[in-house]
Amino acid sequence: MTFLSSLQSFFFSRQTASGFGFMRAAWALVVFVFFLFQWKNVSLYYSDTGIITPDTAHEIFRSTYWFTVFSFVQSPEAVWNLYLFFLGALFLMMLGIFPRLTTVISVLLLFSFHERNTLILGGGDTLLRNIGFILMIAPSIDAFSVKRWMMQKMSFTKTKSLLPPLTMPQWPYRLLLWQMIVLYGTSLWYKLLGSMWIRGTAVQVTLHHPFFVRFNPSHLNFLMPLAPLIDWLSLLFEVLWIFLLFPRWLTDLLPPQLPRFPLKRILLIAGLFFHGGILILMDAGSFSLAIFVAYLGLLREDDIEWITSVFPHLKKLPERTMRSVFKK
Amino acid sequence: MKKKTKQRTGSLTTIGQAFVIIFCLWHMFAVATFAIPREASDSFSTSARTLFFPIITPYIHATSQWQLWNLFAPDPLRRVTERRIDTQREDGWHALRTFDGTSVPFWERATTYKLFSNILETDSHSKDGTKIRLMQKLGCEDFHLVSGTHVRIVEKWYDLPFLKYPVSGSTWSAWRPTNRVSAMEISCPPVSKKI
Numbered sequence: 001m002t003f004l005s006s007l008q009s010f011f012f013s014r015q016t017a018s019g020f021g022f023m024r025a026a027w028a029l030v031v032f033v034f035f036l037f038q039w040k041n042v043s044l045y046y047s048d049t050g051i052i053t054p055d056t057a058h059e060i061f062r063s064t065y066w067f068t069v070f071s072f073v074q075s076p077e078a079v080w081n082l083y084l085f086f087l088g089a090l091f092l093m094m095l096g097i098f099p100r101l102t103t104v105i106s107v108l109l110l111f112s113f114h115e116r117n118t119l120i121l122g123g124g125d126t127l128l129r130n131i132g133f134i135l136m137i138a139p140s141i142d143a144f145s146v147k148r149w150m151m152q153k154m155s156f157t158k159t160k161s162l163l164p165p166l167t168m169p170q171w172p173y174r175l176l177l178w179q180m181i182v183l184y185g186t187s188l189w190y191k192l193l194g195s196m197w198i199r200g201t202a203v204q205v206t207l208h209h210p211f212f213v214r215f216n217p218s219h220l221n222f223l224m225p226l227a228p229l230i231d232w233l234s235l236l237f238e239v240l241w242i243f244l245l246f247p248r249w250l251t252d253l254l255p256p257q258l259p260r261f262p263l264k265r266i267l268l269i270a271g272l273f274f275h276g277g278i279l280i281l282m283d284a285g286s287f288s289l290a291i292f293v294a295y296l297g298l299l300r301e302d303d304i305e306w307i308t309s310v311f312p313h314l315k316k317l318p319e320r321t322m323r324s325v326f327k328k
Numbered sequence: 329m330k331k332k333t334k335q336r337t338g339s340l341t342t343i344g345q346a347f348v349i350i351f352c353l354w355h356m357f358a359v360a361t362f363a364i365p366r367e368a369s370d371s372f373s374t375s376a377r378t379l380f381f382p383i384i385t386p387y388i389h390a391t392s393q394w395q396l397w398n399l400f401a402p403d404p405l406r407r408v409t410e411r412r413i414d415t416q417r418e419d420g421w422h423a424l425r426t427f428d429g430t431s432v433p434f435w436e437r438a439t440t441y442k443l444f445s446n447i448l449e450t451d452s453h454s455k456d457g458t459k460i461r462l463m464q465k466l467g468c469e470d471f472h473l474v475s476g477t478h479v480r481i482v483e484k485w486y487d488l489p490f491l492k493y494p495v496s497g498s499t500w501s502a503w504r505p506t507n508r509v510s511a512m513e514i515s516c517p518p519v520s521k522k523i
Contacts, residue, residue: 009344011345011349041436050465051447051462051465052461055461059419060383067392087477122438125395130359133392171352182359186363187399191402193365194403196491200493202400202403204491204500206490209406211408218501221498224496227494283437287399327401
């Protein structure tokens, strides 16, 4: 294979579009829920009578390459209307009604809301922006959508058969995987710039911060002997994501006696426990859920096959559901 | 004719694919470079920031892809702050509202925490106007206080210990914070003169 054909294959060979369909719906759901949480504070956060007024805007907004609908929408009433419109677009995006249009609108509005007030944003919001950008430009996000359902129904009515599974080129998947590697890799880099993570004391301290921890910190003292191990396992988890940069042909050079592991799948499962643990023990905003949204987009055919082998009742569930509904 | 149509509708042309590949490589480069920790002072990081930030920053900002993954890093947050907004009456200061781990509903905790820490926990004077506006909004306006009423935000804070090595649960149980207090006071403006 020549270099150019390898490059073409790397970015354009086909893969299932199911992961990105899941991710579209999940992204919309998470953004919808977390913006619903802001119901009482919309005017405070985003209008010109709130925290950031025209007189204080220069202290917060950057002066260049700053684009937001809120340059034109400023009064509390207009902001409220835009907020409701945003929630509506997200709801339609979640269901997959006009998926491309509602995705573009939802993502661009998310950007606008975030640019209007950066003071309330956390890591989860950043990741949702990053995922949203990839969703907006990905060529196939129609899986698990009302639109797809309608097309399947038409096909079944005409031909008594369902359409073949949706596929897409790999490049959006490559962008998403790269984003996650950058996330975990630079997070590890940041941790190594300090000293507490290396010393194994970072988790101990974090579990005693009453604003982040969901429980009374004193009730978590029984975890202190485990905390250093959790600390170092977190670092190991982040290091392993960097190994996803190594091409598969390199592992083919290893002695055949050495076991082969599906590293990405192992990291996704480990991530479920890692971020799930954070979600249960701590309030870190939308970060854990944003990570899970990204994980959905990283599912490929072999991952979905593995999931259905572990949970057999999920095997071909969408097809079986559609056939039974369309036959009626 | 049929062959040409099939080629165009079935996949991108070669030029289209080349554009997508170049875009992907550019985006991946920009995102990775922008995410380099600002605190990294090694020669690679400083050179990369000096050389490439002027090129990538417009793209990153325009597409809202700015990102820094310093969650609980380099070291986790150790400052624990409770905040209270007071108003002054004839018989002294009275609390209007409190912002701590229990007084804010769970769905508002993360954003409230971020709002206060990003506005109030800056040493420079770059956000003085926003600090005053915060107190005007959450004190004067929300409680309809008349012009000239004094309002203050009181911060009671302590730092979790900087641990050089892991300690036991009983050590944590015995640990007691050292509280410090600071306050910032303003006078409620007339309605037309708020910031």
